[in-house]
Amino acid sequence: MNILMVYPMYPDTFWSFKHALKFVSKKASFPPLGLLTVAAMLPKYWNKKLIDMNAASLDDEDILWADYVFISAMSIQSDSANQVIEQCKRLNAKIVAGGPLFTSSPEFYNNVDHLVLNEAEITLPQFLADLSEGKSKQKYTSEEWAEITTTPLPLWDLVSMNNYTSMNIQYSRGCPFDCDFCDITVLYGRKPRTKTKEQVTAELDALYLTGWRGPVFFVDDNFIGNKSKLKNEILPVIVEWSNKNKSPFYFNTEASINLADDKELMQLMAKAGFEAVFIGIESPNEESLIECNKTPNKNRDMIASVKIIQDAGLEVQGGFIVGFDNDPLTIFDKLTSFIQESGIVTAMVGLLNAPRGTKLQKRLLNEGRMLSGFTGDNTDFSINFIPQMGSETLLEGYKKILNTIYSPKYYYERVMRFLKDFEPKKKKVFHLNPNYILALFRSIFKLGIVGEERIYYWKLFIWTLFHKPQLFSLAILFTIYGFHFKKISNSYC
Secondary structure: OOOEEEEEOOOOHHHOOHHHHHHHOOEEEOOOOOHHHHHHHOOOOOOOEEOOOOOOOOOOHHHHOOOOOEEEHHHHHHHHHHHHHHHHHHHHOOOEEEEEEHHOOOHHHHOOOOOOOOOOHHHHHHHHHHHHHOOOOOEEOOOOOOOHHHHOOHHHHHOOOOEEEOOEEEEOOOOOOOOOOOHHHHHOOOEEEEOOHHHHHHHHHHHOOOOOOOEEOOOOOOOOHHHHHHHHHHHHHHHHHHHHOOOOOOEEEEHHEEEEEEEEHHHHHHOEEEEEEEEEEOOOOOHHHOOOOOHHHHHOOHHHHHHHHHHHHEEEEEEEEEEEOOOOHHHHHHHHHHHHHHHOOEEEEEEOOOOOOOHHHHHHHHHHOOOOOOOOOOOOOOOOOOOOOOOHHHHHHHHHHHHHHOOOOHHHHHHHHHHHHOOOOOOOOOOOOOHHHHHHHHHHHHHHOOOOOOHHHHHHHHHHHEEEEHHHHHHHHHHHHHHHHHHHHHHHH
């Protein structure tokens, strides 16, 4: 069999980092880990080729070469996925589709030859067995959760790592919390399932052997879902592995804010080489947190919690949402003030949306307030339900937040606030990378000479060199991020 694996294109969004990638001559942030893992589940003697459309074009010749085209996508990639399906249909290619997009909305994809849904560890072997016997079905689903201790190593040789700014690893699936707007528990359950320490070290070894050096993102939706295993097994092994291999990687991940309650866990993460955590903070309004069942965020001083995590040597990146029924009209100013005071540089503010299958969607359906499907992008000014405060008021307030927090004055003020207090707990091993040197010179020209932020850029540049030289590369990275965030905000506003 000739198998072509296709990862559709992301639109230009907050997380695409499209405008930042140009500074470092990269094409995408991360490789398609799901497809690389699925590739390892296919028979070894099959010929496999992978095209990430964020890094390369999909040509008719590629499709004509294949016996089957495997597509995996998230909701935000739906437009590109539909185009790939049309292209395959035009060329009479057989399609196998899976991943979150198709699992959450299979009824929209009757034109796909085979839907292999839910978790591939369970449904893919069923499809392959039927295929070998000539009796494959159109749809394969399962209500069981996979045992991910059986998940194989990704086939890294299918991608060119030079295209990406970071590599990725998955350690766990599922989240113990049950926020009503989140579809993670719908897709992966509430009981975190984890890989073994042997699997984690094998994945680190595999990446190391490719020659990769630099950032590695643990893609878990809540890395600290099983704290005891992390502290007793996984993090000590990562610390040992990093020390033995002279710290070739530095890590970031996603976690819940109750990380702030566990000093030992934060210390271990910093010691292991973790530098940043993305945390769903959602709202500074207590009634909104109660409304959406954001359990770990309730009844706490969230700015104090953010500061605790930052003081432990971990940069906090934050996710925020406006549009809850309990949001007062003051939420826009309140949220802006929270972001500035917290020193959260990477602050993703989105509009509330209701993904398929979530408790929020079910409630809004019962209330007759649902409007349309979920685009997967909560920063594109689309809302798929009727908000309590009125769409026009919500959109104007949202626009005001973005115009403020990503204006040079407010953004660079936040960067300075963070850098003044931030002290990494582990010294980063320097890996000479020509792209980073090039990025510095590009930032000097684009931001320091011709950019509207040039005054703020040079203040930060000079201050960091004299006061925090060890954070100079991070400061430049923030300036590049700010350029991207401003571009995205301006394109919507």
